[in-house]
Amino acid sequence: MSMISLPRSGQCKWAEGTGGNYYFPCKNRVTPGVSYCDEHRALVYISPEERRRQRSEAPQLVQRKAAA
Ligand SMILES: [Zn+2]
DSSP: OOOOOOOOTTBOOOOEEETTEEEOOOOOBOOTTOOSOHHHHHHHSOOHHHHHHHHHHHHHHHHHHHHO
16 A cells, blocks of 8 residues: 655655655656756755765864854
């Protein structure tokens, strides 16, 4: 039995949930053939390396902005 309702085409396919109970909270529109909106695409395609770099760079960026 599947309670999963797939998002419509043209809708972001960002899924949340666990244990097979997924839902699609994002109602952002996407262009046909694209799975995720910009926001979620950034989350999906971010590599662990990139994530680590962003985390270590973030405080510095804030400081630089505050100083400027
Ligand atoms: Zn989205």
